[in-house]
Amino acid sequence: MKKIAVMALLTAMVGTLVFAEGTQGRPSASGGPARIKVEVFDRGTDGGKTDPSNNQWTRWIQEKILKDENIIVEFVKVNRWTETEALVNLFAAGTPPDLCYTYSAPNIQNWADQGGIFDLSPYLDTTLKDLKKFLGPDQALPGKDMIARQIDLSTGKIYFIPARRMNVAQRNIWIRKDWLDKLGLPLPRTTQEFYDTLVAFRNQDPGGVGANRVIPFTLNGDRVDWTAGNIMEAFINPRLDPKERWINTVAERSFTVEGYKEGVRFLNKMYNAGLVDRDFPLYKDENDYANIIKTGRVGAFCIEWDYPYREGVSLLADLQRNIPGANLVPIDPIQSSDGVTHKSSYDAAGVFYFIPSASQNPDAAMRYLNWMAKYENYHFIQTGHEGISHTIGADGIIKLDPSAVRDPSWIMNSSQNIDYTMMMNGLFLETENASVRALSSGYSWPSDLIFHAYQVAMTNASPPLIVQTTSPLTVAGPLSETLVAMGRVIYAQSITCPENQFDSTYDSLLRNWLSSGGQAIINERRAKYR
Numbered sequence: 429m430k431k432i433a434v435m436a437l438l439t440a441m442v443g444t445l446v447f448a449e450g451t452q453g454r455p456s457a458s459g460g461p462a463r464i465k466v467e468v469f470d471r472g473t474d475g476g477k478t479d480p481s482n483n484q485w486t487r488w489i490q491e492k493i494l495k496d497e498n499i500i501v502e503f504v505k506v507n508r509w510t511e512t513e514a515l516v517n518l519f520a521a522g523t524p525p526d527l528c529y530t531y532s533a534p535n536i537q538n539w540a541d542q543g544g545i546f547d548l549s550p551y552l553d554t555t556l557k558d559l560k561k562f563l564g565p566d567q568a569l570p571g572k573d574m575i576a577r578q579i580d581l582s583t584g585k586i587y588f589i590p591a592r593r594m595n596v597a598q599r600n601i602w603i604r605k606d607w608l609d610k611l612g613l614p615l616p617r618t619t620q621e622f623y624d625t626l627v628a629f630r631n632q633d634p635g636g637v638g639a640n641r642v643i644p645f646t647l648n649g650d651r652v653d654w655t656a657g658n659i660m661e662a663f664i665n666p667r668l669d670p671k672e673r674w675i676n677t678v679a680e681r682s683f684t685v686e687g688y689k690e691g692v693r694f695l696n697k698m699y700n701a702g703l704v705d706r707d708f709p710l711y712k713d714e715n716d717y718a719n720i721i722k723t724g725r726v727g728a729f730c731i732e733w734d735y736p737y738r739e740g741v742s743l744l745a746d747l748q749r750n751i752p753g754a755n756l757v758p759i760d761p762i763q764s765s766d767g768v769t770h771k772s773s774y775d776a777a778g779v780f781y782f783i784p785s786a787s788q789n790p791d792a793a794m795r796y797l798n799w800m801a802k803y804e805n806y807h808f809i810q811t812g813h814e815g816i817s818h819t820i821g822a823d824g825i826i827k828l829d830p831s832a833v834r835d836p837s838w839i840m841n842s843s844q845n846i847d848y849t850m851m852m853n854g855l856f857l858e859t860e861n862a863s864v865r866a867l868s869s870g871y872s873w874p875s876d877l878i879f880h881a882y883q884v885a886m887t888n889a890s891p892p893l894i895v896q897t898t899s900p901l902t903v904a905g906p907l908s909e910t911l912v913a914m915g916r917v918i919y920a921q922s923i924t925c926p927e928n929q930f931d932s933t934y935d936s937l938l939r940n941w942l943s944s945g946g947q948a949i950i951n952e953r954r955a956k957y958r
Contacts, residue, residue: 462792463500465525467515469847470505475740477841481505484838485809485845497799499792508847509713512909519544522786526793529591529781529850533578534679536588536782538905545587546783546790552576552586555794559801559851563592567776568894577777581958582899590777594854594863597733597885598772599658600758604727607634615759619662619694622728622761626703629727635751637725644727645698646705648717652919653681655717658730658771660691662762666770670893675953677892678946679904679911683918683938687765695923696930709920718743724751733758733885737873738843744873758884773889778853801851803858810844810855821869825862828855828870844870897956904952907945914941 468480480486481503493499504525506514512532518524519539530536539545552560552575563574579586601622608615608625611634616622626644628634633642648655664673664687673685682688698704705726711717718741721729736744736756747754764770783793800806811818811826816834819827833839841847844855855870857863868879918937925933942950 461494461498461500462789463502464527464787464789464792464796465502465504466527466793466796467506467525467529468503469508469511469842471508471740471841471847475742476836476839477740478837478839479505480841480847483841484835485812485840485848489809489848492805493796493799497792497795499796501796519784524784524786526787526789527781527783527796527850529779531779532908533588533780534901534904534908536780537900537902539784540587541900541902541905544785546785546787547585547587548589548783548794549576549579549584549586551794555791556798558798559589562801562851563589566894568891569896574777577894578780579896580900581896588780588782589851591779591781591851591853592856593774593776593778594852594856594860595867595882596774596776596889596891597882598774598889599654599730600733600881600885601658601728601730601761602736602756603759604629604635605755605757606753607727610634615757616761617759618761619763622759623698623703626698626727627701630702635724635727637723641725642727643705643720643725644703646717646720646726646729647695647708647711647923648714649709649711649920650713650717650916652708652923653915655730656691656695659694659762660688661772662764662770663687663689663691663694664764664770666764666766666768671957674893674895675957676950678949678953679908679915681911681915683915683941683946684950689934692919692922692934693930696925696927699923700927704923709924722746722750724754728759733881734871734878737871737878737881739872758881760884760887769888771885771887771889773886773891775891775894777894779850781850797851800849806849806852806856809848812838812840823865825869826855826857826866828866896958897953898958899956901949901952901956903945904949907949911941911945911949914944 468486470480471477473479478484486503490501493501506518511530512535515524515528515530516535536545548556552573556575560573560575566572566574566577569577574592575589576586577590578588603615603625605615607629611628611632613625613628616625629642629644633639635642646655653660661682664682664685668686673682676682676684678684695704705720707720711720720726721743724747735741744756747756760769760771762769781797783790787793811828814820817828817838817840821827828844846853855863855866857866868882869875871878914937918934918941921937922930922934
């Protein structure tokens with residue numbers, strides 16, 4: 429391990445010396461184009477999707493970056509749903525792409541601590557100047573630039589950079605409006621009304637699916653934290669010091685945050701009342717979860733704010749094909765103790781991207797990043813050809829309609845091709861207003877539906893606290909995956925146990941979780957809070 433770390437450090441040192449004198453468009457040492465490998469998420473090819481490493485978009489990128497920067501790019505596929513494990517394996521094999529991205533900041537920091545990540549800090553105002561301009565000021569840290577969000581305050585080094593989110597809406601609770609209409613019920617506006625509505629679904633079976641088959645509310649056993657997030661998080665003490673909430677958020681789980689346990693208890697109450705899908709612990713991925721909703725047996729669920737309208741998922745479209753007249757609408761009923769429907773929004777920083785120190789050409793990798801941050805490049809990748817990938821309405825707003833792509837070879841495997849424009853998440857037009865308006869018209873559903881869902885998700889929504897610690901957090905890196913797996917057990921057993929056993933079950937599982945690394949992470953976060 430020491431030998432590997434030393435070699436990685438030498439690689440980074442040599443790379444720094446080599447391209448400290450580099451210029452834009454500089455050829456490789458052999459006189460030809462520089463060559464790099466770039467990670468791209470593989471989301472499968474169902475629904476007409478293309479090979480993410482070889483399609484019209486990748487060819488456009490490859491041709492233009494070669495012309496503009498004299499760089500040959502090869503795309504390396506990484507499974508979207510197992511991206512963390514895939515990158516861990518690539519690093520273990522010593523073969524990570526020259527440019528990578530992931531949602532797991534602890535893993536990046538762990539690799540950086542071992543000398544495996546290239547320091548980007550010397551190049552923010554030179555090689556990466558267009559990227560710095562695009563990311564702009566950090567709204568969560570006044571006076572700071574977003575490109576330096578992940579700076580190590582003790583050394584000044586920057587090993588990874590966040591993407592910039594245009595849309596920070598997170599989740600909605602969705603409910604079968606046709607079921608409500610059949611029962612003559614209004615949209616639930618409070619926690620109690622939501623609970624009573626699910627009871628009515630259970631007792632009266634408005635969908636006619638069968639008394640023993642109706643599912644008032646469903647969860648994804650693999651991501652209970654997400655598919656019940658708007659419920660459980662609303663039980664967190666709204667007056668809790670944000671510092672304490674940050675310290676106790678471990679591996680993106682809130683088990684020790686004050687009040688969160690009561691949210692899990694509420695789900696346990698729902699389960700024991702026959703309101704929660706009995707089979708939810710068996711659902712291992714997004715498809716299992718979506719498919720049960722598409723059958724028409726589910727009355728309510730919680731998921732991404734626009735999930736039912738997404739083209740690749742076809743949740744609402746398939747539901748309506750199976751159940752003519754079915755309809756889903758977003759609701760916002762779960763109140764915190766202060767009567768406000770508190771919920772989470774995203775931080776403006778999204779996925780993280782970085783350059784491994786094993787890269788043979790970090791200069792070209794940085795130039796690729798900077799090239800992608802120029803409007804003429806990312807704008808085409810996000811919108812494509814007019815008349816093929818988008819149209820322009822009478823109001824002058826771009827409309828991205830995946831179902832109306834004139835040439836299937838130009839299909840986008842991810843919304844606005846975000847898998848290629850790694851420094852952004854969402855559609856970025858020349859103004860924020862134009863971006864939000866275009867977002868609402870970028871679906872195959874009426875734009876008013878999308879805009880309303882966005883508004884519901886953003887009502888009383890707050891981003892997480894952003895903390896620049898006194899030194900990098902390192903404890904979570906090697907423990908996160910274990911704690912996430914153990915968290916699935918905590919949710920499954922705590923929600924499904926008898927009500928009179930909830931406290932003993934939850935507390936016992938939590939003690940085990942804490943002793944397996946959770947407490948060590950909490951201790952580090954408390955010690956390094958700044």
